[in-house]
Amino acid sequence: DAGVIQSPRHEVTEMxxxxxxxxxPISGHDYLFWYRQTMxxxxxxxxxxxxxxxxxxxxxxxxxxxxxxxxxxxxTLKIQPSEPRDSAVYFCASSLAPRGLAPKNIQYFGAGTRLxxx
Amino acid sequence: xxxxxxxxxxLVVHEGDTVTLNCSYEVTNFRSLLWYKQxxxxxxxxxxxxxxxxxxxxxxxxxILDKKELFSILNITATQTGDSxxxxxxxxxxxxxxxxxxxxxxxxx
Numbered sequence: 001d002a003g004v005i006q007s008p009r010h011e012v013t014e015m016x017x018x019x020x021x022x023x024x025p026i027s028g029h030d031y032l033f034w035y036r037q038t039m040x041x042x043x044x045x046x047x048x049x050x051x052x053x054x055x056x057x058x059x060x061x062x063x064x065x066x067x068x069x070x071x072x073x074x075x076t077l078k079i080q081p082s083e084p085r086d087s088a089v090y091f092c093a094s095s096l097a098p099r100g101l102a103p104k105n106i107q108y109f110g111a112g113t114r115l116x117x118x
Numbered sequence: 119x120x121x122x123x124x125x126x127x128x129l130v131v132h133e134g135d136t137v138t139l140n141c142s143y144e145v146t147n148f149r150s151l152l153w154y155k156q157x158x159x160x161x162x163x164x165x166x167x168x169x170x171x172x173x174x175x176x177x178x179x180x181x182i183l184d185k186k187e188l189f190s191i192l193n194i195t196a197t198q199t200g201d202s203x204x205x206x207x208x209x210x211x212x213x214x215x216x217x218x219x220x221x222x223x224x225x226x227x
Contacts, residue, residue, distance in 0.1 A: 045215070
């Protein structure tokens with residue numbers, strides 16, 4: 001399996017512009033997570049989905065942030081309008097739902113998108 | 119609010135030294151504790167612990183969980199420069215994880 005795939009790897013944009021980050025989870029995984037990582041705040045959970053349905057978006061910082069998962073193999077995180085304080089590395093991760101003896105809770109991370117808002 | 123605290127924040131050692139990284143947690147409906155290693159890219163999975171007192175080992179790395187005292191340790195023996203990374207601890211319920219801020223380990227030759 002190719003693992004979790006994120007695009008783009010790097011994004012540089014100007015304040016006020018719309019930014020869309022993309023994620024393809026590992027095939028067969030039920031859960032998809034969006035994280036943001038900064039030096040100041042570490043790794044923060046923004047939102048997560050189960051079977052394409054958003055379960056908890058309490059980590060989404062503001063209404064400028066939105067996330068969708070139209071199908072099991074694709075999710076987007078959108079920031080509109082972007083601000084310099086949104087500059088961070090955004091990670092997507094996926095995992096299997098607890099079932100039987102299968103490993104639970106292990107989240108596999110994509111390579112991340114480094115966002116710079118000027 | 120769920121909380122995971124790691125210590126020390128950073129650590130500098132020489133090759134061959136043994137290090138112990140600490141992680142304490144307060145998580146509602148705790149199910150498991152995970153350790154990840156993060157170099158200049160994405161976190162990669164190391165261990166998952168669900169039961170107290172059972173040590174997990176992988177080569178020079180080992181980890182143990184104490185569910186009574188709500189902490190875990192990660193030991194690395196005979197450290198190598200390739201062990202230099204941020205080590206993240208995460209504790210979670212059945213569905214989501216709360217991450218600590220990490221321990222930055224630097225191993226000097």
